Amino acid sequence: MxxxxxxxxxxxxxxxxxxxxxxxxxxxxxxxxxxxxxxxxxxxxxxxxxxxxxxxxxxxxxxxxxxxxxxxPAWLYLLVLLLLTLLFWGTVKGDVPLFLSSSAVSGALIEIVSREGAQSVIDIGAGLATVVVPLAKARPDVAIAALERAPLPWLLAAWRCRNLANVRVGRSSFWDQDLRQFDVVFAFLSPPVMAKIGEKIRREMRVGCLFVSSSFPLPNSEAESVLELNDRRKTKLYYYRID
Ligand SMILES: C[S@@+](CC[C@H](N)C(=O)[O-])C[C@H]1O[C@@H](n2cnc3c(N)ncnc32)[C@H](O)[C@@H]1O
Incomplete structure (x- = not known):
């Protein structure tokens, strides 16, 4: 559309x-x-x-x-089109585009994962593993899953995580991933999908676990807390406790 x-x-x-x-x-x-x-x-x-x-x-x-x-030359147009397709994949259909989180976001996530005593974390839509890599390095004891659907970011994320034993990078859609096994779910997506994501986390995540949404709140849900970071975008992290 x-x-x-x-x-x-x-x-x-x-x-x-x-x-x-x-x-x-x-x-x-x-x-x-x-x-x-x-x-x-x-x-x-x-x-x-x-x-x-x-x-x-x-x-x-x-x-x-x-x-x-x-x-x-004409082949250069084709090459650029190919690269953009592999990078942004479903974006033309209205899917979530690729934006990268700042280091302040990964820093805040490391802190919350430690405070929660979380043993398993997932980034649904991991991009280039910008958040996953610092988290995995800071917390090698935590099992981390990174899902990415677009081929090129997935390839780069898998390459960046190749030596991180506690990270599993999957090339699949988060819509097909059961979130029950994760203590903390991190998402940096886009406003059009947030209502559906809200239904998914309430259906699948265990009571007491934490959903962290970067930049975009869940509609019709009250966040347990909101953290404004001191990065360029003044990113807000919305924390939702599953009850
Ligand atoms: C805004 S970026 C966030 C990247 C990374 N999490 C970060 O914070 O830097 C969102 C990513 O989600 C990916 N994505 C979009 N829809 C997806 C889906 N259904 N399953 C898995 N990944 C998806 C996009 O390809 C994009 O790389």
Missing amino acids: QLVKALLSQLLACVCVLGLRAAFPSISVWQFVVIQAGLAALFSRGFRQPYWWLPIHFLFLPAILLGLTWQI
């Missing part, structure tokens, strides 16, 4: 710009490209696409025009 909205945004912006070009033939190609990029971003917001689509819409046509100007 997101892909259809993105294509529609680009197409509508192109149609508007072609109309403008007929009315103002003296405006340069680059000026039209900039207007098209701005309009595409506006249409994208009109279609309620998530904010992270904005830079894609801003850059799409200018990047193509630059590529044509510099006569970039």
Whole structure:
């Protein structure tokens, strides 16, 4: 659905710009490209696409025009498309995109895992194992699972964790993972999935265990506590006790 909205945004912006070009033939190609990029971003917001689509819409046509100007070989487009697909995987369908947590987040997670006396932890959507690696190094006695669905981040996460005996990196969806066995579940996902995640953790996690959500709260749930970190994004960690 997101892909259809993105294509529609680009197409509508192109149609508007072609109309403008007929009315103002003296405006340069680059000026039209900039207007098209701005309009595409506006249409994208009109279609309620998530904010992270904005830079894609801003850059799409200018990047193509630059590529044509510099006569970039066709295989390079294919390579970039392949890399982006392997990196972001289901993101075009509206899945959670790849953003990385700061070291302050992993520091806070190490602290809470120790305070909880947790023996098993999972990062559902581990990205490049940015949180998992420092946690595994600080707490080699804790069994850690890292799930990542996108092929390239999974490969990099598996490589980074290759010497960490207490980490298992899985290339599967967290929707297929039973969370019953984990004392602490960590997630840094996105707002559209939080309601469904809330249902999943309440259904599967054991009473007394802790769900930690970075940046995005669970709708209709009261967090036990909220920690604001002193990193660049002023990340908030929401702690939910399962009752
Ligand atoms: C915002 S990133 C967080 C990365 C890492 N946990 C961190 O805090 O730095 C979310 C990750 O979840 C992954 N993801 C999205 N949907 C998933 C799913 N259903 N199962 C497993 N991973 C998923 C994405 O590919 C992305 O790498």
